[in-house]
Amino acid sequence: AGMDVEADDLGNEGMQAKIKEVIAGGISSTMRAFATPRPIVVRLAEGCRVWDVEDNELIDFNMGYGPHIFGYADADVLDGVADQFRRGHLTGMPHELDLEAGRLITTLVPSIEQVKFASSGTEAIAAALRLARAATGRTVVLTFEGHYHGWSETIHREGKLGLLRQGHRSTELRPGALGMIPEALHHTLQIPWNDPEALDEVFARAGDSIAAVIMEPVMANASVVVPVDGYLERVRQVTRAHGAWLIFDEVITGFRVDIGGAQRLFGVRPDLTILSKVLGGGLPVAAFGGSREAMALLARNEATHAGVYAGNHAAIRAVVETLRKISRNPGIYDDLETKGQRVETGLGKAFADSGRHVHLQRVGSLLSVALLTEPVGPGATMRELIAAIDFEGHRRVQMAAQRAGVYYHPNPLEPWFVSTAHSDEDIDAAMTVIRAAITELADA
Ligand code: PMP
Numbered sequence: 241a242g243m244d245v246e247a248d249d250l251g252n253e254g255m256q257a258k259i260k261e262v263i264a265g266g267i268s269s270t271m272r273a274f275a276t277p278r279p280i281v282v283r284l285a286e287g288c289r290v291w292d293v294e295d296n297e298l299i300d301f302n303m304g305y306g307p308h309i310f311g312y313a314d315a316d317v318l319d320g321v322a323d324q325f326r327r328g329h330l331t332g333m334p335h336e337l338d339l340e341a342g343r344l345i346t347t348l349v350p351s352i353e354q355v356k357f358a359s360s361g362t363e364a365i366a367a368a369l370r371l372a373r374a375a376t377g378r379t380v381v382l383t384f385e386g387h388y389h390g391w392s393e394t395i396h397r398e399g400k401l402g403l404l405r406q407g408h409r410s411t412e413l414r415p416g417a418l419g420m421i422p423e424a425l426h427h428t429l430q431i432p433w434n435d436p437e438a439l440d441e442v443f444a445r446a447g448d449s450i451a452a453v454i455m456e457p458v459m460a461n462a463s464v465v466v467p468v469d470g471y472l473e474r475v476r477q478v479t480r481a482h483g484a485w486l487i488f489d490e491v492i493t494g495f496r497v498d499i500g501g502a503q504r505l506f507g508v509r510p511d512l513t514i515l516s517k518v519l520g521g522g523l524p525v526a527a528f529g530g531s532r533e534a535m536a537l538l539a540r541n542e543a544t545h546a547g548v549y550a551g552n553h554a555a556i557r558a559v560v561e562t563l564r565k566i567s568r569n570p571g572i573y574d575d576l577e578t579k580g581q582r583v584e585t586g587l588g589k590a591f592a593d594s595g596r597h598v599h600l601q602r603v604g605s606l607l608s609v610a611l612l613t614e615p616v617g618p619g620a621t622m623r624e625l626i627a628a629i630d631f632e633g634h635r636r637v638q639m640a641a642q643r644a645g646v647y648y649h650p651n652p653l654e655p656w657f658v659s660t661a662h663s664d665e666d667i668d669a670a671m672t673v674i675r676a677a678i679t680e681l682a683d684a
Contacts, residue, residue: 259281281293298642303659308659330554337553341556345559349529353535356551359555360526362390362392364515368528371545372512374537387462395454396416398414413430432621433455434468447478447481450479451485457506460608460655472508488501491526494515499566510530514526515528521562527559580607583658586674587609590674594679594681597613598612613628635650
């Protein structure tokens with residue numbers, strides 16, 4: 241309570257300054273650095289809302305970057321996890337819950353027969369890349385512009401905005417962070433996504449040295465972009481023909497765009513899949529898996545994946561509670577589609593009515609919206625889209641909306657996440673706020 245009094249006195253701004261004295265940058269993930277031009281220091285999160293230390297209430301469409309498909313503090317997940325803490329949440333031994341967690345994943349996700357649990361997406365991806373390199377005896381990993389696969393050494397490259405910098409072509413990879421060894425990306429290739437010719441060209445040139453192709457099957461880290469017709473099938477076919485593995489990073493799409501992830505939605509089976517976010521309802525948990533054959537080196541304990549917290553019983557209980565709930569209520573995906581549509585329509589109308597160009601893309605409850613200076617066609621490349629975005633205008637609308645009680649990420653390339661906890665009334669209230677924020681932009 242003493243802390244609360246201090247927070248009340250300081251407000252968001254003052255509290256954030258104090259936090260920065262003891263937490264470097266004031267945040268525990270560098271990726272959050274651009275999240276709040278107007279600081280928010282959270283006190284409570286419940287349903288589709290967060291409350292800050294000034295008791296401002298915000299309807300949230302960022303939702304912790306995607307895990308909370310049932311909203312914050314969902315009673316079922318919460319009760320299960322609380323119960324698990326009382327029963328002992330980490331022993332470093334197999335637990336009876338592991339069986340149900342494994343069976344739920346292998347039942348729901350088409351390509352997975354065996355999994356291993358990790359504690360973050362980054363970690364699961366790093367392990368999956370090592371497994372693919374070990375199993376194929378090759379080193380090269382092919383990835384795509386704008387896709388994010390965590391910050392481990394051989395895959396962390398300069399992000400989407402860096403792509404626009406002058407003189408930087410998409411095939412020239414640059415390290416994503418200070419301190420990476422210069423050779424870190426020497427075995428990584430990058431091409432534009434959704435471009436079949438670029439894919440064929442790179443396979444013709446380097447196909448037999450490619451260990452794996454890794455992608456988000458619906459790109460969600462540089463606005464939301466769905467694969468063009470036949471693209472995933474083509475990637476599947478060319479990887480198979482060259483003996484390269486196909487890895488779907490379904491950290492965002494898994495249990496989000498469909499009960500069986502993007503692979504079920506589009507009917508394409510990868511060799512390995514990465515799951516996180518919705519998987520654990522907000523607990524730090526990820527999983528990677530594939531066929532028994534693909535997982536064989538790990539099954540024999542020849543390849544390595546390790547971690548004290550990997551598969552801890554609280555995380556596994558969160559997985560079990562979340563996936564049980566999803567399995568019992570498969571209708572939530574229709575509900576999420578309807579809610580997503582309501583948000584998309586509301587945003588489209590709000591921007592159009594004030595004469596603004598906007599780029600809206602959506603798969604179910606995963607969507608992105610970007611204010612534009614000029615219209616772009618539906619087939620626009622990521623570069624064309626980024627070049628047309630009005631980043632400053634978008635940020636100003638976001639700040640006005642935040643002031644009036646609606647939070648979404650100020651970066652127009654970051655996705656929005658709608659949960660089952662967003663009621664029609666919540667969505668409509670948020671749209672009214674955003675409409676007013678756009679009007680404010682015109683008046684400014
Ligand atoms: N892959 C994708 C598609 C992601 O969106 C993210 C995180 N946003 C990651 C990997 C990395 O996961 P984590 O932050 O848990 O390491």
